[in-house]
Amino acid sequence: MLETDKSLIDAHIGGDKEAFGELVRRYGDSVLGYLVRMTGNREQAEDFFQETFKRVHEKGHTFRGERFKSWLFTIATRVAIDALRKRKRQPVVSLNQSAGCSEGNCDELGAVTAANCCDPAREAEMAEQKEQVRRAVEQLPTKQRATLVLAYYQQLSYPEVAEVLGCSTGTVKVQMSRALRTLAQRLPDVSGVAK
Amino acid sequence: MKRHLTEQELIEYRFKLAADVEIDRAGEHLAECEHCRAELExxxxxxxxxxxxxxxxxxxEDLVSQVVRQAAEPRRVKVAASKKLPAWAGAAAAVLVVAVLLIVANRPETERGEPFAKAPPEEIAKKGSAITGGVAKLGDRYAMGGTSELVDGIPEKPPFAPASAIELVTLPRRDNVQLTIYNSADLTLVRETRNLTLKKGWNWLQFMWANTLIDPTSLSLEPKKQRDKIDIQQLVFPARLRELGRWLIRSEVSGQVPFEITYFTSGLSWRAFYMGTLAPDEKTMQMKGYVRVANASGEEYENAQTRLIVGKVHLLDQIAELAKRQYAYGRPATGGGYGGGDYAGWIKARDDLYALPQDESRFMTLNVSNRLGELRPKEIKKEGLSEYFLYTIEGTETIPDKWGKRLLSFEAEDIEVESLYKxxxxxxxxxxxxFVKFANDEEHNLGDTPIPNGQVRIFAQADEDGSLSYVGGTSVKYIPVNEEVELDLGTARLVKVEPKLMDFKTANYKFDRRRNIAGWDEIRTWMIETTNTRELPVEIEITREFGTADWALNLVDPASMAEDAISYEKHDATHARFTLKRKPKSKWTFGYTVTTYHGTRREEARK
Structure with missing residues (x-):
């Protein structure tokens, strides 16, 4: 039977070495995906990922049995926003790198679907559009970006996003609305482009 | 709903951001409105x-393993490396956004705690045992470049790279900064001193030059104290990280150490300009020289000692181009200090630039007060280099980015000038x-130093109250000491010269054997009317061109003229130059006849 998040955390606090690994595997892709979209940089996202689970490990005893996913994303958001705020003053790492960029293996921008792989013109167009989208998302204010990534890419409900960000659902909707209105001006029209 | 939906309403409908009732209403409207459906699509x-x-x-799986492994280890103690120093808070405007990563590898395990590890456990254990004989687990970005022995308590081999950027901290403000601006080449040498806090062992110093025009290949770092205990090992430019470099520093001491950072930047410039005020009799002039320093380098230089170089330097590369590069080129060789190649060449060039003579002599006095309102005059000091002149502005100046600042560089009274109309x-x-003529020499109360090229504006006193009127302006080239300079102030409005051709005839025809014309004379009579409507006497220089080297000139009715009224000289082969002095408010006409010889008459005339 699938163990609940709470029971895994309890087991981890109790010294079960497997439990923490299970939690990391269960939410790893989701958290890393969130952090990659927040930072626009795989390497940085992995740093934040480690930092996030380090805090989960250290603060696990404070988890009171609410929704673990929200609690986890709250930590990840805090790690990302703190670091990005610091980075804003001191932009050390470019945000232009591909999300698929990992240590020693940096995918080309605009990795394309198999359907497009043999059409260089299409590939280039896709890469350009993808870069345009990435830039548009990166240029959003941090809270709007966090809201968009959580709600759109991580598919959290608005109340869940509110819980993660520690604000009201109304605030989340306002942030989301602002983000989308900004994006509506900046995103490319992808009619006819295979997604 | 009659009206069309706004973009916001469409977004709120699409992403269910509005209240249910609003969403339903928008849905009903969309069902009926083709326009809004198209907008939504x-x-x-x-x-x-x-x-x-x-x-x-x-x-x-590696990342998961690292996280899990870390969780399996004892709780981590806070690593001192990540703490910010409070005094560093004001460093936001720092030229190099620099960060120090303190490498925990060289610290005792009990102090160090357990950093995050990325490498497999067996690899870590291997590395750790090689370092300390115990277990020193390092993240792969802390990883050592192989096995390492301790020397003076410091691992022999440096870490491969610093830890995560999360742990970066900014440096303190500059303690002082000196700018040497080479105007001719858009080049400024910056020397600044900062106190870095080092830990005993390996330290990473990270700097970046984003949004500035700093040449990253020119960066140099040197300790000002404890030189025998601090070794700058290498400067690396990490892959994929743009506009960023890291110095690896091996330190046998811990605590604050003053460092000098030097580099070239572009975007700082200076230009000289001058204001001259003629005395009422226009025989003397007061002159003020100014220097305007402009900063478009992307960096603010606070309380900078500013030095200005007059003269041209030869550059292989344009600094602005180097600064814009994504990655610094010509990476210095690692180990053994600054390495070789281009970088060593740069170090030599930089040292050459530093090699300035020490005997400074006073150049000019500044009357400009600094920003604190200090009234004590500043000085610009002059140093002569082999082919440059160096002007050092006394004290310090703050030059914010995108700002310019005007400084008074010299002031000279009673410069004798000659006023001349041509x-x-x-x-x-x-x-x-x-024209106004004077010389850059002692006789003219100048001559201490060459005068840099710049714009000159000349004013005259318009009335007894000292009101000024603009006379004219021009640009002057570099004026060496003891050199005469003539300022062209433009068209004169109050002094006029009007030549009129009164007569033209030919004479003395010579013929060849076939009775063709072989030579002749042309005789022209000119009357030159000069008008001086000024209140002052003026001197006028009139140059006339004859189109041939064979000419003879006679004044018309010289007996009627005063002896010193006019004189002329052969200026060159084809020109004559008349010099005359005219009284105030006067009109005077003189005439001359010029005979030019053509064909065979030229030979005869020469005889």
Missing amino acids: KLERRFASLDLLREEVKVS YDEERWGGQTRR
């Missing part, structure tokens, strides 16, 4: 592009030009 096509970033992100149709058409 357009929006949806745009938002569909968001899915281009929806690629699946997978956590590698007329030369070949050069200026029918205009009379006004």
Whole structure:
């Protein structure tokens, strides 16, 4: 039977070495995906990922049995926003790198679907559009970006996003609305482009 | 709902951001309104592009293992390396956004705690045992470049790279900064001193030059104290990190150490300009020289000692181009200090630039007060280099980015000047030009130093109250000491010269054997009317061109003229130059006849 998040955390606090690994595997892709979209940089996202689970490990005893996913994303958001705020003053790492960029293996921008792989013109167009989208998302204010990534890419409900960000659902909707209105001006029209 | 839906309403409908009742109402409207449906489709096509970033992100098993392994280890003690120093808070405007990563590898394990590890456990254990004989677990970005022995308590081999950027901290403000601006080449040498806090062992110092025009290949770092205990090992430019470099420093001491950072930047410039005020009699002039320093380098230099170089330097590269590069080129060799190649060449060039003579002599006095309102005059000091002159502005100046600052560089009174009007149709058409002449020498209360090229504006006192009127302006080239300078102040309005051709005839025809004309004379009579409507006497220089080297000139009715009224000289083969002095408010005409010889008459005339 699938163990609940709470029971895994309890087991981890109790010294079960497997439990923490299970939690990391269960939410790893989701958290890393969130952090990659927040930072626009795989390497940085992995740093934040480690930092996030380090805090989960250290603060696990404070988890009171609410929704673990929200609690986890709250930590990840805090790690990302703190670091990005610091980075804003001191932009050390470019945000232009591909999300698929990992240590020693940096995918080309605009990795394309198999359907497009043999059409260089299409590939280039896709890469350009993808870069345009990435830039548009990166240029959003941090809270709007966090809201968009959580709600759109991580598919959290608005109340869940509110819980993660520690604000009201109304605030989340306002942030989301602002983000989308900004994006509506900046995103490319992808009619006819295979997604 | 009669009206069309706004973009916001469409977004709120599409993403269910409005209240249910609003969403229902919008839905009903869309069912009936083709226009709004089209708008919604357009929006949806745009938002569909968001899915281009929806690629699946997978956590590698290595990363999961690292996180799990870390959790399995004892709780981590706070690592001192990540703490910010309070005094560093004001460093936001620092030229180099620099960060120090303190490498924990060289610290006792009990102090160090357990940093995150990325490498497999067996690899870590291997590395750790090689370092300390115990277990020193390092993240792969802390990883050592192989096995390492301790020397003076410091691992022999440096770490491969610093830890995560999360742990970066900024440096304190500059303690002082000196700018040497080479105007001719858009080049400024910056030397600044900062106190770095080092830990005993390996330290990473990270700097970046984003949004500035700093040449990253020119960066140099040197300790000002404890030189025997601090070794700058290498400067690396990490892959994929733009506009960023890291110095690796091996330190046998811990605590604050003053460092000097030097580099070239572009975007700082200076230019000289001058204001001269003629005395009422126009025989003397007061002159003020100014220097305007402008900063478009992307960096603010606070309380900078500013030095200005007059003269040209030869550059292989344009600094601005180097600064814009994504990655610094010509990476210095690692180990053993600054290495070789281009970098060593630069170090030599930099040392050459530093090699300035020490005997400074006073150059000019500044009357400009600094920003604190201090009234004590500043000085600009002069140093002569082999082919440059160096002007050092006394004290310090703050030059914010995108700002300029004007400084008074010198002031000289009672410079004797000659006021002269010139007329030369070949050069200026029918205009009379006004000139002011003086020399950069002691006799003219100048001559301490060459005068840099710049714009000159001359004013005259318009009335007894001291009101000024603009006389004219020009640009001057570099004026060496003891050199005479003539300022062209433009067209004169109050002094006119009008030549009139009164008579023209030919004479003395010579014929060859076939009775063709072989030689002749042309005789022209000119009357030159000069008008001086000024209140002052003026001197006028009139140059006339004859189009041939064979000419003879006679004044018309010289007996009627005063002896010193006019004189002329052969200026060159084809020109004569008349000099005359005219009284205030006067009109005077003189005439001359010029005979030019042509053909065989030239030979005869020469005889």
